[in-house]
Amino acid sequence: MTEASRFTENALSDWMKGEGPDSDIVISSRIRIARNIQAYPFPMLATNQQSKEVLEQVAQVAHNEELGTISRFSMLPLSELNELERRVLVEKHLISPALANESRNGAVILSDNESVSIMVNEEDHLRIQCLCPGFQIKEAWDLANQIDDIFETHLNYAFDEKRGYMTSCPTNVGTGIRASVMIHLPALVLTQQINRILSAITQVGLAVRGLYGEGSEALGNLFQISNQITLGQSEEEIIDNLYSVVRQIIEHERAARQKLIYETRAKILDRVSRSYGVLSYAAIMDSKEAAQRLSDVRLGIDLGFIKNVSPHVLNELLVMTQPGFLQQTAGEKLTPEERDIRRAQLIREKIAETG
Numbered sequence: 345m346t347e348a349s350r351f352t353e354n355a356l357s358d359w360m361k362g363e364g365p366d367s368d369i370v371i372s373s374r375i376r377i378a379r380n381i382q383a384y385p386f387p388m389l390a391t392n393q394q395s396k397e398v399l400e401q402v403a404q405v406a407h408n409e410e411l412g413t414i415s416r417f418s419m420l421p422l423s424e425l426n427e428l429e430r431r432v433l434v435e436k437h438l439i440s441p442a443l444a445n446e447s448r449n450g451a452v453i454l455s456d457n458e459s460v461s462i463m464v465n466e467e468d469h470l471r472i473q474c475l476c477p478g479f480q481i482k483e484a485w486d487l488a489n490q491i492d493d494i495f496e497t498h499l500n501y502a503f504d505e506k507r508g509y510m511t512s513c514p515t516n517v518g519t520g521i522r523a524s525v526m527i528h529l530p531a532l533v534l535t536q537q538i539n540r541i542l543s544a545i546t547q548v549g550l551a552v553r554g555l556y557g558e559g560s561e562a563l564g565n566l567f568q569i570s571n572q573i574t575l576g577q578s579e580e581e582i583i584d585n586l587y588s589v590v591r592q593i594i595e596h597e598r599a600a601r602q603k604l605i606y607e608t609r610a611k612i613l614d615r616v617s618r619s620y621g622v623l624s625y626a627a628i629m630d631s632k633e634a635a636q637r638l639s640d641v642r643l644g645i646d647l648g649f650i651k652n653v654s655p656h657v658l659n660e661l662l663v664m665t666q667p668g669f670l671q672q673t674a675g676e677k678l679t680p681e682e683r684d685i686r687r688a689q690l691i692r693e694k695i696a697e698t699g
Contacts, residue, residue: 347418348425352432352672355663357458357475361656364478368646369594371526371566371659373481374437375488378511378520379470382500386512387446387465395449395465402464405498406453414491415455417462422450428677431668437475442466460491467512468520470495479590481523485583488521508575518575523586527593530565530643531600534612541596542567549573550589564635564662569593605647616644620653624695628681629688634665653698664690 364370380386381401384394399421405411406419422430422443430444439452443466453462463471472495474488502510509520516522532538542552553568569590571582604612619640622629629637642658644650663669665687671678674686 348420348429350418351420351436351438351454351458352429355436355669356656356660357436357438359457359459359475360477360659362477364476364480366594367478367655369528369597370479370590371477371528373476373479373484374522374524374526375474375481375484376522376524377470377472377488377492378468378509378513378516378522379472379492379495379499380502380510380512381469382502384469387467387469388512390465392448398469399449399451399464401499402451402453402462402470402495405495406462408494408498410494410497411491414487414494415457415460417453417455417460419451419453422446422452428668428672432666432672435663435666435668437461439463440466440471443471460487462491468516470499479525479594481525481587481590482583485521485523485579489579515572516574519577519579519582521574521579521582522570523583524568524570525586525590527567527569527590527597528565528639528642529567529593529597530639531604532597533565535600535603537596537600541593545569545589545593548585548589550586563632564639566635566639601643601647612643612647613649616640616647616649620644620650620695623691625692626688628684629691630680630684631665631667631687634687634691635662638662638665653695657694657698661691661694664694 381398384390384398387395390398403419406417411417433439433452434441434444438454438458438461440463443450443452443463446466449465451464453464454460459475461473472488472491474484474491476484504510508518511517511520529538532541545552549572551570551572571586619637623637623641638658638661641650641653642655645653645655667683670683670686678686
């Protein structure tokens with residue numbers, strides 16, 4: 345087994361197997377911190393030699409015993425990963441599409457349980473990412489802050505007394521922090537309240553994106569909600585603002601689920617049962633339909649209509665049914681039709697295992 349295959353052969357990261365607070369609605373909580381090293385140009389302007397020196401400095405900290413007190417870490421240079429391995433890491437949210445497409449001295453440092461991902465020479469010299477299951481945004485911040493402190497002890501960060509941490513993108517200047525939650529909102533979609541909710545979210549300085557961040561579609565009723573403002577607020581204020589808004593969204597989703605049960609119980613039962621049946625027996629399925637059917641079944645589990653399927657299986661299938669992972673497990677590139685056939689097969693097998 346290669347070092348990379350330890351992180352690409354399994355769809356479900358170890359941290360996702362835990363039960364976090366409000367995990368019936370919040371899939372995961374994430375903190376991402378952008379940092380740059382003083383005296384080096386941002387990655388997009390750096391020479392090959394400069395980005396190589398940045399990588400060497402970061403690698404020294406990655407192998408430092410202080411970081412080892414948090415977890416065992418592995419560094420994967422992007423130049424040593426093939427196209428499918430990169431794509432799988434994107435599908436698991438361990439690296440960004442931007443890093444996957446960058447081969448010049450890019451790397452990712454991963455903790456054994458994959459809850460920590462540190463991207464090197466992406467848009468910034470460092471992107472420290474911490475993930476927790478369920479609604480644990482404050483816990484994710486505590487971990488990210490701890491890791492950031494270790495790196496700041498050994499690296500001379502680019503910092504301005506007035507502007508804060510200097511970053512490649514002006515929208516990250518200041519704290520350099522992006523706090524986000526991945527949230528499943530099927531009831532708000534079905535009761536046609538989602539547009540009103542999302543509009544209110546954007547008015548309080550938060551952004552709403554799809555499953556894979558900026559520019560991606562909200563497949564399977566999954567939305568990524570994050571802060572837009574990094575300058576002029578402290579890290580704690582950013583976290584507290586996101587926390588309070590997401591707490592309200594959770595309550596709205598719970599109320600919408602109760603509304604579905606009381607007012608349209610038979611229709612919802614029929615919807616989730618049909619999707620369960622299609623997932624159990626379909627011979628071909630594209631990624632968009634798979635995401636929607638999985639969302640229906642997850643709602644059925646959370647409402648108590650479906651008893652024999654674990655939400656963990658659905659989390660796993662969200663990654664397993666993505667194009668990169670399908671081809672990685674097949675050991676070859678697949679045509680779109682071949683992917684649709686293999687996707688349906690994998691889903692049938694997983695459903696059968698838990699049935």
